Amino acid sequence: MILVGNSSSGAVITGVADRAGERIAELVYLDAFVPVDGQSLFDIIPPDRRPAMEALVAEEGDGWLLSRFSAMPWEQFAPTSWQVTDEGDLAWALERLSPTPFRHFTDAIHLHTTDADAHRVYVRCRGWPHPGFDRYAERAASDPAGELRELETSHLPYITDPEKLAELLVDLAG
Amino acid sequence: MATYVLVHGAWSGAHGFRHVRRLLQHAGHEVFTPSLTGIGERVHLVSPQVDLSTHIHDVVNTVLYEDFDPIVLLGYSYGGAVVTGTLRHIAGRVRELVYLDAFVPQDGDTVWGLAGRGGEPVIELGDEWLVPPMPREYDDPTEGAWQQARRVAHPVRCFTEPVRLEKPLEDHAFGLTYIKATNDPGEPPDSAFWQAGRHAKSSTRWTYHEIATNHMILSNRPNELAEVLLALA
Numbered sequence: 155m156i157l158v159g160n161s162s163s164g165a166v167i168t169g170v171a172d173r174a175g176e177r178i179a180e181l182v183y184l185d186a187f188v189p190v191d192g193q194s195l196f197d198i199i200p201p202d203r204r205p206a207m208e209a210l211v212a213e214e215g216d217g218w219l220l221s222r223f224s225a226m227p228w229e230q231f232a233p234t235s236w237q238v239t240d241e242g243d244l245a246w247a248l249e250r251l252s253p254t255p256f257r258h259f260t261d262a263i264h265l266h267t268t269d270a271d272a273h274r275v276y277v278r279c280r281g282w283p284h285p286g287f288d289r290y291a292e293r294a295a296s297d298p299a300g301e302l303r304e305l306e307t308s309h310l311p312y313i314t315d316p317e318k319l320a321e322l323l324v325d326l327a328g
Numbered sequence: 329m330a331t332y333v334l335v336h337g338a339w340s341g342a343h344g345f346r347h348v349r350r351l352l353q354h355a356g357h358e359v360f361t362p363s364l365t366g367i368g369e370r371v372h373l374v375s376p377q378v379d380l381s382t383h384i385h386d387v388v389n390t391v392l393y394e395d396f397d398p399i400v401l402l403g404y405s406y407g408g409a410v411v412t413g414t415l416r417h418i419a420g421r422v423r424e425l426v427y428l429d430a431f432v433p434q435d436g437d438t439v440w441g442l443a444g445r446g447g448e449p450v451i452e453l454g455d456e457w458l459v460p461p462m463p464r465e466y467d468d469p470t471e472g473a474w475q476q477a478r479r480v481a482h483p484v485r486c487f488t489e490p491v492r493l494e495k496p497l498e499d500h501a502f503g504l505t506y507i508k509a510t511n512d513p514g515e516p517p518d519s520a521f522w523q524a525g526r527h528a529k530s531s532t533r534w535t536y537h538e539i540a541t542n543h544m545i546l547s548n549r550p551n552e553l554a555e556v557l558l559a560l561a
Contacts, residue, residue, distance in 0.1 A: 250393060 337405030341368015379485035
């Protein structure tokens with residue numbers, strides 16, 4: 155199968171590949187984090203974004219729940235940073251965004267296998283500035299066992315540019 | 329193109345629909361098989377707090393989050409109680425309601441009540457909250473082994489919680505279909521499924537079909553079942 159993870163789900167698919175890698179033909183990091191053993195998402199989120207998240211958890215989340223990604227409300231964040239500008243898409247997304255347990259970000263991943271069976275693909279969405287993702291992209295480009303693809307889209311192409319994303323995924327299926 | 333939402337039975341999971349799902353998808357339709365919390369692929373979330381309302385919530389949320397409208401909604405076996413319970417939340421989105429060898433509860437019925445195991449149980453010392461799977465027979469041994477490996481215990485409150493139905497099924501706008509498995513040697517002639525089937529057969533409001541196999545229709549006769557479902561598209 156082809157396993158795709160976007161953004162923080164890069165941690166999820168890394169863990170799944172660690173447990174069930176023999177079933178995965180393509181492991182696709184779609185503008186995603188690629189944690190190594192022992193890292194949490196919080197460890198690899200850009201340092202300047204961390205204090206705002208911690209403040210939200212403390213002030214609005216009873217110490218355990220992260221209500222949103224930044225101090226900016228979703229109504230502003232989604233159409234600007236995430237470029238969800240279509241009115242219909244924005245309304246749809248805003249109805250469905252929900253607080254996430256902070257442990258999703260602070261739990262460290264523990265990996266047991268050292269062999270990477272699956273073919274790893276990094277898809278960098280150039281519409282989302284992110285130095286960490288740029289480094290993952292560079293690494294994928296120079297890794298003989300990996301592959302770099304690029305999309306001129308927002309961080310959430312399945313919302314803003316589904317046809318472009320579908321074209322890429324169909325191409326990866328070969 | 330139609331949207332099918334298929335709700336599975338006790339001790340099983342979304343994977344039970346694997347044959348039928350592919351047939352419907354090959355015919356060009358959208359198929360969702362919501363996973364019920366605590367069983368099947370969600371077995372790792374099982375707890376005594378998982379009840380019929382949890383499963384109703386699982387299905388309703390799938391329909392709302394995906395914003396499906398209209399749907400062909402199917403409940404298989406225990407799933408009949410689940411889909412009945414969804415109606416007070418999403419009846420307006422249902423174009424066709426299908427009961428596949430399923431419980432068809434009225435307001436206030438429980439699955440165990442319909443199955444002849446009495447009303448809501450009285451609390452006793454040493455109550456068990458997990459109900460082990462009933463043994464089942466499959467035509468094909470390989471299919472049987474595959475399904476058997478995935479059968480898990482089912483939280484008891486799913487069977488003892490009353491269903492809430494605000495108006496009789498026949499008073500809704502959607503089409504009603506009952507599909508009866510007619511060749512299950514272990515099934516008594518007055519079972520809840522036969523009672524529901526006979527009611528449907530004699531009603532002008534219902535469409536009634538028969539499939540000559542035992543209760544494991546999804547495994548034994550997926551093509552026949554898909555044919556009935558595709559006619560509802």
